[in-house]
Amino acid sequence: MKKPPVPLIRDGVRADGRAPDQMREVKIAVGAVSNADGSAVVSYGATVAVAAVYGPREMHPRHLSLPDRGVMRVRYHMAPFSTKDERKNPAPSRREIEISKVLREALEPAVMLEQYSRARIDVFIEILQADGSTRAASLTAASLALADAGVYMRDLVIGVSAGLVDGTVVLDLSGIEDQYCEGDLPVGYMPNLRQFTLLQLDGTWTREQFLKALELAVRGAEYVYQRAREALKGKYMSIAEEVYGS
């Protein structure tokens, strides 16, 4: 591992002042993209993901539809100006293609696709700013956009990342932590069903560190889940206000 420009953790405090088990500020706005059937903007610190959902709608070409369930398509993409130094080429990279796949597989367990025979549901995610944990923020945004679109779901899928920084297990990696840490563990979690639906790992971990990081991720996901519920409630409260008066 390379040496970071600043110590990532000192006396139990991280470079940005957080405790190891602390999320960055989480902001959530549901329904921000007016043309979409559902949408959400989620930020974890300086990381910003915008998700939009179109569908259920007809599948083209038809021979790609399935007779007994819907097909969910997921695209994760980074805006050219979302990265810290150089401009990111907008053509999809191998990394973006892999992440699109794991996010789809992280969302599928939560969506009742069996209700949507022959249809397709499209989930589009754009990273506007990247400062670590982009796939975690994407997952939360995508879940909320699906819920906002009225798609039947078993639970929300909340994304959070854990990491191994100077031997300490920490929650919600920032960009600089992601770059210099000894290990990265992005997680997708359904808080009510208590199921992991995204699980990736990178780096060098002992069994104990890995399991501890999973536990930390669960706590992080439960925290974000509360914020997500408030945001959903907030949107529907404000719609109710519009409709029925306050």
Place this chain on the structure above:
Amino acid sequence: MKKPPVPLIRDGVRADGRAPDQMREVKIAVGAVSNADGSAVVSYGATVAVAAVYGPREMHPRHLSLPDRGVMRVRYHMAPFSTKDERKNPAPSRREIEISKVLREALEPAVMLEQYSRARIDVFIEILQADGSTRAASLTAASLALADAGVYMRDLVIGVSAGLVDGTVVLDLSGIEDQYCEGDLPVGYMPNLRQFTLLQLDGTWTREQFLKALELAVRGAEYVYQRAREALKGKYMSIAEEVYGS
């Protein structure tokens, strides 16, 4: 603006000897591509465009067809040897894609697409030599190819360019004028309906210069239109001769 290698205009005379309101030599040949349903070769000076039309024919894939009108597809492309200095990469550039779109939108008002439900009409344009005003020559060639194919049309669309050269408004930019002028204004015009269907502009123009250039373009289009009618008539006269004897 960069300095041209020769003065573009001196004492009201342009580098190639033309007056400001003068077209280069215009040559038109209708029906040159025997497999096509319609075709035309148009040259404005050293600029040569070959247009071929196929259709109306069945649209593939079918879900791209329209129930109440035909779809016209237009492709503008430059041959690799058509440019003055370096070989042009044959892969379509962003410029060629944009020009394909504006030429389609310049031809659509003239073609009675409502007569061709569910069908498609393909217009292919290849620039064999480029010496300025390629989209103007393309438009005239495409119109004539459509007429030659017997497609129902409201009028011909004639392409001409105007430009701003050393403060003077001129007609039919040559390659060197295009490169060094203060402004470029390609125009598509339907002489009978007196409608502009292509209008682009580049450079720095006053309102007066712009309007004067439009007027000049109309005069240029009217001149080219006469040549185009003769060419069409010429072709059908010679067919008549073949069929009925001279």
Place this chain on the structure above:
Amino acid sequence: MKKPPVPLIRDGVRADGRAPDQMREVKIAVGAVSNADGSAVVSYGATVAVAAVYGPREMHPRHLSLPDRGVMRVRYHMAPFSTKDERKNPAPSRREIEISKVLREALEPAVMLEQYSRARIDVFIEILQADGSTRAASLTAASLALADAGVYMRDLVIGVSAGLVDGTVVLDLSGIEDQYCEGDLPVGYMPNLRQFTLLQLDGTWTREQFLKALELAVRGAEYVYQRAREALKGKYMSIAEEVYGS
């Protein structure tokens, strides 16, 4: 022609010790790819081709199917590690696209496509090691894979190459011979029908050299054909043993 690092032929003996009319060791294994409907691995010396056949199966998209015959699709591709020096880019090169076409046209005369209306038969060929005569080995492998898939055939198509090395006509060019020879003549031959179905040539040949090389290719193909029949028989013998006991 460039000068080879070693003499390609001396006193009638080639650099690898072969006589001019001698094939390298030919190895054939039928049925090596278990998912495929038919398959074969063929090596000529260090050149190794793996062919797999899927089909007859439904054609997608349907408008590419033919009402009165099947469509055979053929793909020739080289593994990135199959070449001697630099890694080969896995994107299909113009050479691979051309070879896919000539191999398809070499196999078509042998396959009774009229038996397979509206269906498609896919033939995939991967070169795992390239040491000259790759399209020849590919053709033999593809024929055997088709036969193994139970596709109706008029004959096997056997591939061999001839070449012109220091003025001598030789059989089955090795990689180094291919690189430095005066001429290369890959051939596809149906031994029972005595028809050539692949014929390409490169280099500088007299009429006599060309015709002599064709004769040599016929003899080479007849030799490989015997090995191919044994391999097919061997596979079906061993299946029979499995089924009926030995």
Place this chain on the structure above:
Amino acid sequence: MASISPYGKRFISYLRREQIRRLVAGKYRVDGRRLDQLRDVEVRVGVISTADGSAEVRLGKTHVVAGVKVGVGQPFPDAPDEGVLVVNAEVLPHASPYTEIGPPDEFAIELARVVDRGIRHCGYIDSKSLFIEQGRVYVVWVDLCVINDDGNLTDAANLAAVAALASAQLPAVAKEEAGVRLDRGRRAKMPVDPGRAPVAVSVCKIGSVLFLDPTFEEELSVDGKVTFTFSQDRIVAVQKTAGHFTYQEIESALDLALKGRDALLSALRSALESPGAAGQ
């Protein structure tokens, strides 16, 4: 097949189209605006912390983000002493039900090129200040991301690009053994001249009635659409994207466009004067 036009197709129901057209014929619009009235326009700069300059524009429900990124590259052979400007547009699949996944289609390419031409020819950027050394210049990327398309992308995208450039900073150049590197720790102002800011204004026509700032539905109902870009009192770009116009209509459209220009310019100026207030 991005190389033949059209790419994809866009729909509006016949009834809705006729309703829109009938209203405009009577000088009304579906959302109650006057013919010469823009939707609410909001410009905010500095919205993307990872970019060297950025802005977002909301024009009614149309939403565009522009981000500027600065790099180092080679100049064009015919302008060896000038920096390079590249404008790129991506209409995100988020933006409407019609957007397909893939490289920029003809709409996105035209959008980028019209914005590019408006900026390139009016002296808004001082290209010569982007020269670094023989054979090496600054490359200024302007990436336009359309997040929601409710019509009139050109006017919104042009405004976003212009505001993002105005807010942008130019990283210093650090010369090292291995070549030239950008040092984002030290930055200078991007060399733009706000007085020359180009403003694109689109004018639509239904029958012979002209109007500004079309919504997505209106765009699918028009008999003509043309965009004028102004810098100071000059016309620096024109693009007719739909239908046909008489000479008189073009003249009237030009006058109408100047009204729109004034409204957009004042939105731009407020944003540039109070970037702090607008920052996220």
Place this chain on the structure above:
Amino acid sequence: MASISPYGKRFISYLRREQIRRLVAGKYRVDGRRLDQLRDVEVRVGVISTADGSAEVRLGKTHVVAGVKVGVGQPFPDAPDEGVLVVNAEVLPHASPYTEIGPPDEFAIELARVVDRGIRHCGYIDSKSLFIEQGRVYVVWVDLCVINDDGNLTDAANLAAVAALASAQLPAVAKEEAGVRLDRGRRAKMPVDPGRAPVAVSVCKIGSVLFLDPTFEEELSVDGKVTFTFSQDRIVAVQKTAGHFTYQEIESALDLALKGRDALLSALRSALESPGAAGQ
């Protein structure tokens, strides 16, 4: 449109799927294996004479060939003193009726990236030994060719890549006027540490029953699949590719994976100890 997931579709009949699931619920498998039992695994190195290193792995009917090619290139800017490793996977159209012709799809890309991450982070390759001179390093390409896919590609492909690297040789560098050239006449050992060889082990779940080494049909019938990669006693990569897991299931899957690890590691070691016997 490789940039949106999913790419293509894969089938198993409903009846076959239910049969597989019923059996596993009763701790049986269609091919008679125990839940913690791998299929026969065969590793052979040195199988491709044109490569600088190679191996083939057969895991039941799954068949993967890995070839290593060494080149010369530039280091990554953030690691100027280290060589470059590139892992690429092609699932040949030979491999199953579902593979489409074209550039690597999301399955092949994920396969390559999971194998890459397993190798990259465990110290198996000494990247610093791949440094040549300022600005110039060895580039080590590992190309994975899947010839037959009967499930569990990840475990097989990882094993093939690791074995191919262990068997690989590094061509000497010849410095010439025109630059640096590889001289394959002179070769050194590839700097790998066999003791750190990463081993990927996939665990599947049907209902709450966990099992190792799924066949293609089993993969299409599962409620969850997760792959662990181990180096020595560390976890160096994890990838959940299907379904969902509870915390307890992940813990049990980890224990089961360690059993699989031992079996794969011993197959790898035999192959590396007797390359002669395994050579073609």
Place this chain on the structure above:
Amino acid sequence: MASISPYGKRFISYLRREQIRRLVAGKYRVDGRRLDQLRDVEVRVGVISTADGSAEVRLGKTHVVAGVKVGVGQPFPDAPDEGVLVVNAEVLPHASPYTEIGPPDEFAIELARVVDRGIRHCGYIDSKSLFIEQGRVYVVWVDLCVINDDGNLTDAANLAAVAALASAQLPAVAKEEAGVRLDRGRRAKMPVDPGRAPVAVSVCKIGSVLFLDPTFEEELSVDGKVTFTFSQDRIVAVQKTAGHFTYQEIESALDLALKGRDALLSALRSALESPGAAGQ
């Protein structure tokens, strides 16, 4: 998916095909030609003023334009003292109702490669005269544009390429500080040896009857097609593109091709001797 063959499909009605075949069986052809008779062939050089060399060939209704462009580039590593020849073919969508928009398909690629092989191996171009300096050589692009396809593209395209090269001029090299630049104001003759001009001749077979210069319809009706390219009295390229041939048929086809060669060669020679008359 250009990487699998076939690409697209071409049709002829069953009845038309049978008519053509019946006629040929009786040694007649639909257009009244003899079996060994070419259609009218017209070769004109210098037809493209923007090219460094050009020619157009009309063979009946088949129409091909070839343009030569000269650039500067790096030599191939295995021939450091030789210039580079690149032949590219585009079958324009103009050329027939079957041509799809997109990068060159397998027909266009094969066309370019057959023409390339004919030129490359016969000494027609003196590649060593295209050397400029260590690491820098002339790159000669020959671009073939098929404007109308009425069959026998290979013979027409080969002739156009050969004539365009014969008419081409080599711009002088200007060495500047910033590197090497071409100066099209000063030009030399392209180093070709007209005596070695390669000529491609295609022979078709219906039943056992052989004939020259097939039309598009005839090409879709044949039992075999093979192209021979001759330079002086040598065979420098062969390509069988359809069907099958016996040994005796190949021998007869070779003899018939030599007749066609003489006709095409004389058309080429007239064009090269009177370029003025043929210029546009």
